[in-house]
Structure formats: C-alpha cells, structure tokens
Amino acid sequence: MTDRPDFPYYAGRPVLLSGRAWLILMASLALGFAALTLLPLPDFPLNLIPALVFLGLPLLALRLVSGAHWTALFRPVGLRQIGLMLLFGLLTFAGSMAMALILSPVISFSENPVSLSVGAMTAPELVARLLPTIPQLVGEELLGILPFLAVLWLWVTVLGLSRRAGIALALILSALIFGAAHLPTYDWHWGQALIGIGSARIMLTLAYVATRNLWVSAGAHILNDWSGFLLVFAFGDAPITPEG
Template sequence: MISTDRDFPFYNGKPVEIDGPGWLLVMVSLAAALLVLSLVPLRTFPYNLIPALLFVAVPVLALSKVAGHWKCLFRPVGFRSVGLMVLFGVATLLGSMAMGLVLQQFFELYSNPVADAIAAMSATQVSATLLVTGIQLVGEELFGILPFLAVLWLCVQRLHLSRRLGILIAVVVSSLLFGAAHLPTYDWHFAQSLIGIGFARLILTLAYIVTRNLWVSAGAHIINDWTGFVFMLEFGHVPIKAVE
C-alpha cells in the first residue's frame, strides 16, 4: 500500500512509527549494506549486480521488518515527478560544480574512480556500468533518506523539538553522514567528502522533502552522476565537481 499522506513517514505514527530499537536496526542494516557494496569482491558484470542489489535489498528488508512495509517511500511517478527529477538533477550538478570550484581554491580534489574507469570502456561495458550504478544509486538514496527520517524522529519524538527544526537538523546530520560514507572513495579527503559530497546530498534530500518521493531524489541522483559519466566519455574529463 502506498501512503497518500503528505507528511514524512515513520517519525510521527504515519503510516506507523518506528521506535528507537527499530531505527537502530535500520541504521545497522545500512552500515551492513555499505560494507557489502564496498567489500564483496565482485567487480565484473553481471556479478557486480549482486552487491548493488543487496545495497538496496538489505535496508528495504530491515525497514519491512520494523515497519511492516516500505512502499510509502516510493510514490507514483508522473510528468511532474519526472520534471522535478530533471530540475533537482541539474541543481545538484550545478551546485556540486560550484562547490567544487570553491573547494579547489583551497584543496586538491580527487576524481571519482568510476568516472575515470568509464573513459576506457567499450559501449557494452558502459551500458553494464550504467545499469549497475543506477541500482546502486537507489541504494544511495536509501542511505541518504533513511538517516534523515531517523534523525527527524529523534528530534521530534525524543528531543521534543519542532518539526521545522527537526527537519533542518536531520538534513544537516544525514548529509554529513552521507559525505562521511564517501571518505574511502576520495582517499579520506574530509573537505571534499563532508563539504562537497555533503552539499550535493543536501540538494538531493531537498528533492525528497519537496516530493516525499524517493524515486524523484533517486532520479535526480542518477541524472547527476550519469551526466558526469557522459562528460568523461565524450571529453575525457568531467567538469570540476565535488560529488560522485
């Protein structure tokens, strides 16, 4: 069943409230899914579909366990939703490029290893890589949005803060957590990961806040990343970016 309630799910009893132990299980599942994605030694197609699919499936199964269902995260997609995917995808791309230009004034930035590898791939290999990364990016949205909802629940239900302040804190904390998860990708570059990736994550989370639809933030994320891959294919480099 897909909820028609326009508020965020799980933090206020709609459609159900997840309690502290439930949120802890969801957070552990996200950490486990990230470890599977990072450590399972399956790097060639089609075997690399397995860790990508598990990256999505593990938190979804945990959410289903503690909440009874998970479909309220994914609302129907119409023309407006597609338009917002494009809008937030472009906003993320431009925002990360702008942040990359700022950070480049103070730090040496690292490129995404997937983007670097794509430049040397055949058309078949590129297609396979886009398929795998498309699935992985849905998992990355779960990794970004579920902590947002968990922190929102903590702020409103346990710390008794206002919903508006809870949303603000949840956006900042979840963006920093998302950035921290990218530290190994960028050789433990704290500024690029926490500020650059975190800033892009903030824009993508705004896509979910506006629409309450994880498909929209996932679509925007895919547009952002795949655009970088296309630049790498066509020109051998990507514009200065602080995000994947």
C-alpha cells in the same frame, strides 16, 4: 503543496517506529554499505550483486519493522515527478560544479575511481558499468533519507522539539553521514567528502523533502551521476566536481 503527506515513520504516519526499529534500520544500512564496499565484483552481471545487497538489506529491514508500510517512502511517478527529477538532477550537478569552484583554491580533489576508467571504455562496457549503479544509487538514497528520518524522529518525537528545526538538523546530519561514507572513495579527503559530497546530498534530500517521494530523489541522483560519467565518456575528461 498542501496535498503532500507528512514524512513517514517519525510521528506515527503511517506507523511510528520505535528506537529499536531505527537501530535495526541503521544496522541494515551499515551492513549493506559494507557489502557494497568490501565485495567488489567488477564484471557484469556479477557486479550487480553488491549493489542489490546494498539496496535490498535496508528494504528488507524496513519491511520487517514497518510491515506493509515499507512502501511509504515511495509515491507514484508521473510527468510532474519526472520533471522534478530533471530539475533537481540539474540543480545538484550545477551546485556540485559551483562548490568545486569555491573549494578548489583550498582543497585538493580526488577523482571518482569510476570516472577515471570511463574514458577508456567502449559503449557496451559503459552500459555494463552503469547498469549496476541504478540499484546502487537507489540504495544511496536510502542511505541519505533513512538517517534524515531517524534524526527527525529523535528531535521531534523523542525530544519534543521543533519540527522545522528538526528538518534543518536532519538535513545537515544526514548529509554529513552520507559524505563520511564516501571518504574511502575519495582517498579520505575530508573537505571533499563532508563539504562537497555533503552539499550535493542536501540538494538530493531536498528533492525528497519537496515531494516525499524517494523515486524523485533517486532519479535526480542517477541523472546527476550519469551526467558526469557520460561527459567523461564523450570527451575523455570533464570538469572535476566534489562528486567526481
């Protein structure tokens, strides 16, 4: 594991971002997320537009503040990385199921609106619905990983505190931010969003922590979400998980 590079942007590798740069990145995430949620276009291919804006705005902002180093979040993908996508996708799905079992006696779950409609779709309709989720879920990885790196920058580089503690804090805070972003999707169920979605987010961020490769966490995220959708499509229903 010693061949892994350090996390980018927080400590000068490959470039140190300033506080202003991090504010620009956080603002781009907020604007992209607003486009995704406030500009729903249900029919393919128009439904690709909000997803592409959600993904594209943070990448453009990252290119603006880091120059040619915007690609530092991404590393090459080979068989090992594909295997890790499968592993972390399975772990996330299994963890979501386990969390649902733990939380179900005390929290009422709200279904993901997409899951509710998938069971009645034809195969072409399902494909048209799933295709936009590819850029959307890569965008969601930026929503998870960039705040993680921002907290790490603040904790380690600005405050000069422990890197190990910074990673742990960044995992928790970025998961809570990610969970809070899902509150409208799940009818403002705070427990489901912050604990259920947040715990799944931690698993996906750990995929990035283990590999320093956003493609791996994005692949795991796609596999996790698509597994639930395909189960609903195949059987008409699926076990409810915090992610729906």
